[in-house]
Amino acid sequence: MDNIQNTAVEGVATLRRGEISHSKSLLVVLLCWVAIFAEGYDVGVLGAILPSLSTDSVWHLSPLQLGAMGSYTVFGMLVGGIVIGTLSDLYGRKPMFLACLSLFAVCTAVTAWSPTPTWFAASRFVAGLGLGGIIPLAAALTIEYSPAAKKNVNYGLMYSGYSLGLFAAALVGRWLLPDYGWRPVVLIGALPVLCVPVMAALLPESLDFLVGRRQDDRAKRLAARLGIAVPAPSAREAGVGWRAVLGEIFSPKNAFATACFWIALFMGLLLVYGLAQWLPQIMRKSGYDLGDSLLFLAVFSFTSAIGGIVLGRWADRFGVRRTVALSYLLGAIGIALLAFKGSILLNYIVVAVAGFGTVSASLILTGYLADYLRPFVRAAGTGWALSFSRIGALSGPLMGGYIASLNVGPEWNFYIFAIVAASAALATALIPNKPRA
Template sequence: MKYLASHATLLDGGVRKDLVMRRETDAIDGPAVGAGHEISPAKSYLVVALCWFAIFAEGYDIGVLGAILPALSTDPDWNLTPLQLGAIGSYTVVGMLIGGIVIGTLSEIYGRKPLFLFCLTLFAACMLPSAFAPTPFWFGVSRFIAGLGLGGIIPIAAAMTIEYSPKARKSFNYGLMYSGYSVGILVAALCGRAFLADYGWRVIVLIGAAPLITVPLLWKLLPESVESLVSRGKQQQAREVAARMGVPMPVQQVTSKGKAGWKQVLAEIFSLHRAFETICFWVALFMGLLLVYGLAQWLPQIMRKNGYALGDSLMFLAVFSFSSAIGGIVLGSWADRFNVKTTVVLSYLMGGVGIAALAIKAPLLVNYLFVAIAGFGTISASLILTGFLAQRLDASVRSAGTGWALSFSRIGALSGPLLGGYIASLNIEPAWNFYVFAGVALLAALAVQLIPARPE
């Protein structure tokens, strides 16, 4: 008690310094909730399932542009060039870049749950004006606004999934949760194949607004983050949620005002002792998202230039997405069992081989296999890497730190569609698309390999 009192009364010119919440406070508030125990599988999977659904909706939103791109490229009313098509995809990514930084940080200050649901509502609602956009300009505006929500929801989902997962299953649960992203892209591709020719691209976009009806249910079922409540000084609410979910109370900092502020959050994210680690993570994620967004948008169009029919070209995107959905779960399991860094490095290398192999004019089924390897090794590696980053961050900035890293990587995502559009505008052999993207995969693998080891 004397130890606590001495720390609680430190003054600096009349301003109370930040306090460190320690387990010694249990002498006052009672035993730590859930101490020595981990969350039950059922409650863990509830959080994973709810985050999965939101990421699924995001995956559909992202994948829909690749699915409708062949129709947009031949729309007589808009008459878009390859570079304009690439720019349309980039509007979303610019919004995601801003959303990851702003919303990721706001979620640490005002709560992860409300910002999570705000993001889902925002990007799903924006599918309505996108579907009815009269001109490319208004389509781009709606995609930019949607991007704010799309960029904000991923770091929050990452933080929630890592927080509410048992230690031995964090990578697996993260891979399972993020498989929703690939399934969403897959569903977008299947909807494009089923409805695009008969109903046009606007119907495919309109389907993406359906998650709006689920927001009230998610508000009821999704718990607030205990980490977030503690960092904002809401100890009683944190204990109630921790008791309900069966998780221990975290040990982390709060300010004298009872909640984290911008300065505290940013100071932890950009601490000098983690500078090199941060650079490695950011570069790897930059390269990874360049691959994901570049291939997701341009793969059907590239395969059409290779001589495949529209339906077969869209199936390449479906196979790419489906294999990555499986890959995220498989790689997550391997990462928990073996070593996360090694798993991600080998995955990027394998993805690069699959991408380069697509330059070979092989039979259709063989190219489907190469696409599956590319999807398994690129999207899957990037999502496991994001989960690895979230695990390495302090609990008080898990969402914000992931948001900042992903926002930087959005520059890579922004570059992917533009790079694909630039290569398409050169009228060179389609094989060069695959050589360039395979080289990007190699750079991603190198950056991950350079991430310094940290004692467990």
């Protein structure tokens, strides 16, 4: 009887989310887009300023130290994803979302001021705590407030902010670095804090959270404002604690899927962070000047933004798993082709294929995971998976630094990253069908 009741309630919840107007769902997408744009800019800015940091006459950083610069933030994100993702399912997604963005912005301003590498490292770590919570919370809110037929395309649209943030960092770096150095480029990344008051006024709290925590009055007021119905909570979703969250994520029915998602996301973020940080430096070693090297990062980022939207549409039509797996495979081919230096136009095309296939696939895969999980563990489950994948993100910049320290040809970066992309494709292809409730 309980199973039948739970299934019925979740069916109503699905209907309820499907009835939300597309314009209201797009408001949530837009607000989440701003935060994800900030995160993308932060990742891209490290790649943009790396050539400048590598020649800094005061800090004298080695290749391994340069690689570590991108890892301080990722380590903070690893911790933040677990802590914030879990706390948000216990205390609310909206307040945690706003707190994460505010913490990140303040620490970014501190990074721009940093007088020593130690200050830089500390501020990057604390900024990472905020960034680690942004992705799972944005994923949970976007999936919850998207009509069923628009989930993947809305998620791709929201997550295009990440790639456009990368793109903006490359362009800002190309504009400011030659005359003003790296600090103003970093400081611009703190500007999204100006959007926090607007988000506080317009971003809705999760109805799934309010219903699950028995905050009936708040849920009714929010539902009335959005023009949708409030479902009755299931016994499983009411008063859920961290043991129930972890029990659901690692339950026998979800264990293999969890492993596949975690491995694919690990490989995907290793690619995103490794290439975003080292691509300009690798292209400089290949003989291109600073401006052209930063344009490679811009092309990589811009095509991945387009790819997120296109792949979202394809995923809604042809299935997420198939679309993401083939995209990772396409990205592996594009990365491998970068090892063979051709004309600059041809290399721009190959970089575009690599960005379309790798970053875009990782974005859509995160949305697939959020939709795969039960609503009451959606933010926490996504947060735990992304925190594990942060180890891959942590490894990407360090891997690039290690390869640079070996004094081997730049093509070895592309060979290794291509293998990583192929591994992500395999792990995605092995994800089982979503279990019935």
